[in-house]
Amino acid sequence: MNQGKAENALRKLHSLSGVIPLGVFLMVHMLVNYSATGGEEAYNFAAGIMANLPFRYFLETFVIFVPLLFHAVYGVYVALKAKQNVLKYGYFRNWGFFFQRVTGFIAFAFVIWHIWDTRVQAALGAEPNFEMMAALVTDPLTLGLYLVGVVCVLFHFANGLWTLLITWGITVTPKSQKFTQYALMLFFIGFSALGVQALFAFAQ
Amino acid sequence: MAAQKEIRLIIKRQAGPESSSYTEEFAIPYQPNMNVTAALMEIRKNPINAAGKKTEPVIWESVCLEEVCGSCSMLINGKPRQACAALIDNLSQPIHLAPLSTFPLVRDLMVDREQLFDALKKVHAWIEIDGIFDLGSGPRMPERTRKWAYELSKCMTCGCCAEACPNVNAKSNFMGPASISQVRLFNAHPTGEMSKEVRLSEIMKSGGITSCGNSQNCVEVCPKSIPLTTSIADLNRKTTIQSFKNMLGSF
Ligand code: SF4
Ligand code: SF4
Numbered sequence A: 001m002n003q004g005k006a007e008n009a010l011r012k013l014h015s016l017s018g019v020i021p022l023g024v025f026l027m028v029h030m031l032v033n034y035s036a037t038g039g040e041e042a043y044n045f046a047a048g049i050m051a052n053l054p055f056r057y058f059l060e061t062f063v064i065f066v067p068l069l070f071h072a073v074y075g076v077y078v079a080l081k082a083k084q085n086v087l088k089y090g091y092f093r094n095w096g097f098f099f100q101r102v103t104g105f106i107a108f109a110f111v112i113w114h115i116w117d118t119r120v121q122a123a124l125g126a127e128p129n130f131e132m133m134a135a136l137v138t139d140p141l142t143l144g145l146y147l148v149g150v151v152c153v154l155f156h157f158a159n160g161l162w163t164l165l166i167t168w169g170i171t172v173t174p175k176s177q178k179f180t181q182y183a184l185m186l187f188f189i190g191f192s193a194l195g196v197q198a199l200f201a202f203a204q
Numbered sequence B: 001m002a003a004q005k006e007i008r009l010i011i012k013r014q015a016g017p018e019s020s021s022y023t024e025e026f027a028i029p030y031q032p033n034m035n036v037t038a039a040l041m042e043i044r045k046n047p048i049n050a051a052g053k054k055t056e057p058v059i060w061e062s063v064c065l066e067e068v069c070g071s072c073s074m075l076i077n078g079k080p081r082q083a084c085a086a087l088i089d090n091l092s093q094p095i096h097l098a099p100l101s102t103f104p105l106v107r108d109l110m111v112d113r114e115q116l117f118d119a120l121k122k123v124h125a126w127i128e129i130d131g132i133f134d135l136g137s138g139p140r141m142p143e144r145t146r147k148w149a150y151e152l153s154k155c156m157t158c159g160c161c162a163e164a165c166p167n168v169n170a171k172s173n174f175m176g177p178a179s180i181s182q183v184r185l186f187n188a189h190p191t192g193e194m195s196k197e198v199r200l201s202e203i204m205k206s207g208g209i210t211s212c213g214n215s216q217n218c219v220e221v222c223p224k225s226i227p228l229t230t231s232i233a234d235l236n237r238k239t240t241i242q243s244f245k246n247m248l249g250s251f
């Protein structure tokens, strides 16, 4: 395959991987978190289902880590090729373009930190449960950074879904792009509310 | 606007591609209904800067003087647009002029927009009507298509869209939205459609359509109001379908 065609496929896959599987996993993850508002037991039950899925290591590798690594590394490469110009061209969509890249970098750092705090600690023998999370976010600084991290990841997902619909040629007209923009903004606000509530449920 | 005695311009200048840039201020007598090109002509007639010193006339490009050739594009108060269509009375003063920053500089306000024309050649932005025998008259175009295709045909390759696009820059080989939109135009033509795969496969290469990051600046700045982002999204759909055809086979 010549290099040019590879780029076309990689860019499309980059867009897709952010939603399938990463975005889908993100939503499941946020819902599991939200179960923490129902108390410790409810959370441990929901998280237990996730943790006890069959073929867990296989799923973890191919549904999460491989796509995540590809999406993050290729995303950084793409983002660094842009010449940001929001100050000169302050249009709404250009701010979206800018924040998509900013939240991408924040999400990259946050996710590495979060994996270190939870998945790696679990691999080292800690018990990944409500208590583990509660212990993490009782520290106000950690809680603050987690809040920022979660909101950035969700923005990146919602705005990325908006561009996916264009990149794959699903929303073509300005009208349809406006509609999905509003719909996804609501989606972002809704999921952020769930994410924030979940974090406070752990912190209590 | 109340009668002004003079028009003040601050122009970013540079003697050549390798020289360093500087700004020079000019004050020229006010006349009603002038545009930026007329002001530049005044300076050419009488190349004396605001400090009263004799200087080199400012170099810029222009051909049609009526916003159809695209050659007089420059940054006017920071926005990419045509000097011949920018009325002084509508601009806040002093008026800042600078060359487009995305293209190689030739001198003063003149840049080399060759890359835009190269991109048009690359994407096969024409229709083959010649053969070794008379091909007869071509098929007719439906009126519904003609309407939007006409809008796309107004593109004058001025480069304003490429200037505003964050993904067209020295680090990237993105061809920019104008030539992509032309693919949509020529693929909509009933005769042009016969070589649509040639055009699609060009924009599916490196620096093609997937280099767009959906910032949608292009459509905001296009002086011809060309629906560039609609063209891009439409061709995203067409190239997606084309990829599946390439992968799975088609007739
Ligand atoms: S699409 Fe518009 S801004 Fe871009 S080159 Fe054509 S006329 Fe100029
Ligand atoms: S929508 Fe695409 S082509 Fe248009 S300015 Fe943004 S990145 Fe460039």
Ligand code: FES
Pocket (backbone or CB within 6 Å): B061, B062, B063, B064, B065, B066, B067, B068, B069, B070, B071, B072, B073, B082, B083, B084, B085
């Ligand atoms: S001179 Fe042709 S567009 Fe201005």
